[in-house]
Amino acid sequence: MAPHRTRFGSLAHYDKGGVEVIKDDPRNYVFSNVFEVASKAKPYEKVAVGKNIEYVIEAIRAEGTSGWRVAAQDEFALVMDGEVEVRLVKPDDPATGSGGQPRLDSARDRPHGSEDGPRSRAARSHDALARRSGLPVPRRAARGDPAADPGRTRHGGALGRDLSDDAAAPGLSEEDDAMTTDTVPELGSIEPNQHGYRTFTLGKFTFSRDQYFVHVRWPNGTHMLAADAFLRAIQRDVAWGFFYGIVNFDTVIGTVNHYGTVDLFAGRFNAQYRQAGLDYSENFKSDAISRLFEAILADWTNATFDPFASPEETGSAFGPKNGSNKRAITRHRVTAKRMIGAPGDEPIRTDDNGFPINRHFTDVSQEMPDVHAEPGFEDQVVSVNLFAYLSRSDVTWNPSVVSVCKNSLYCPTTEEYILPIIHGNDRVEWFVQLCDEIEWEVEDRDTGAVRARVTMKAGDVAAMPADIRHRGFSPKRSMLLVWENASPELPELYASGKMPPAPVQF
């Protein structure tokens, strides 16, 4: 069989996906391709391809030498094609003659090798052999700004395990429907059923499983889900701290995050259940529902099954109870404080620390960027090969926080098969497809009515509006950058209509 080929884009060759509209306005998705944008721009012209309130992603064609740039906060650069040398100088160093002012002179005016700050070459060339990428940390690193200390405020909200319990977001709340149950859950039954699995109760919800299915019961309804799909879904829900907004396990069951408490619901985002008056919700402390899902995962995940793995990389979830897989369900979740690879932050992945290259990414270059720091700057310049990092991910559909600037989080992930949840947004999200291809099914968040199908290929950028829900399909393992704005104000701003659901008004 032919080996897998990873399809990156380049200025010389890129394919562009697009938005297939069913009932929508394609402008809601602000769809573009960084290679197309960069190829039409002037060298070093910054063209915004993504805008998440005050945060921006710009596409730049690096060609020749740029002028000097000074940023007021961290900036993260990702080289998608070719090779770029980034020189960093300390702007207030008298040796540069800049006197603390932004330097606008050209690097060309200065002889090579005479930099007074560090230098890093973050590169990725067209050919697979020399392919590299980097995420340098320029401004505060080079200037040694004390504000960059790792002790600063962590990002709140979802996606980490460090949830801020006080940041209750009223968005999406339909409290009239939801009864709050404040008790510690009585977890599982003591006795296993005839298949060997325990039954679990939280509030008025009961969860049981047989050899193929999970059965959910609530006061006025019942529902069945396949056991593998259910375990994949609750594994994401607990790992992500209930994520942003709504995590639908399927079109009936799921959770709504209120950042401190969580609603467990049946039929709430399903037009037919709602019309029939059969939807049901209960509100729990986040901690209680986490402990319930963790207990279910521990009891119902057989030794042969890994809920984070793609179907081709795991054994069966089915059959009578057969051991457990604690290692798979308690993985460390990567949430960088500033950037992976930075001193004291999340380490990069290697064979030695247990992250071999995935079978679909054996052609991804592992070459590391060259970093030359002047004495005194050694711990302030960081550049890593992000594609190499992702090629070694051992999980699918599990965004990890690799770089942070205030509330702007870069959460790349590797995807294969189907996103195990249908995610309902409480804010705008952005996607940058880094390689290969994903198709997104997009529906109305509240009713489930189909809106659009978005195909993303390497270099494509798209927004997902604040009022949708979506599910991704990735035929081959691919790399996706999910860009989140973790600001705790956002759910209320969108829910109250103070902010429009699409990120850009044309």
Ligand code: PHB
């Ligand atoms: C999303 O809902 O936007 C999402 C979730 C998990 C992923 C990718 C995207 O791996």
Ligand code: FE
């Ligand atoms: Fe999403």
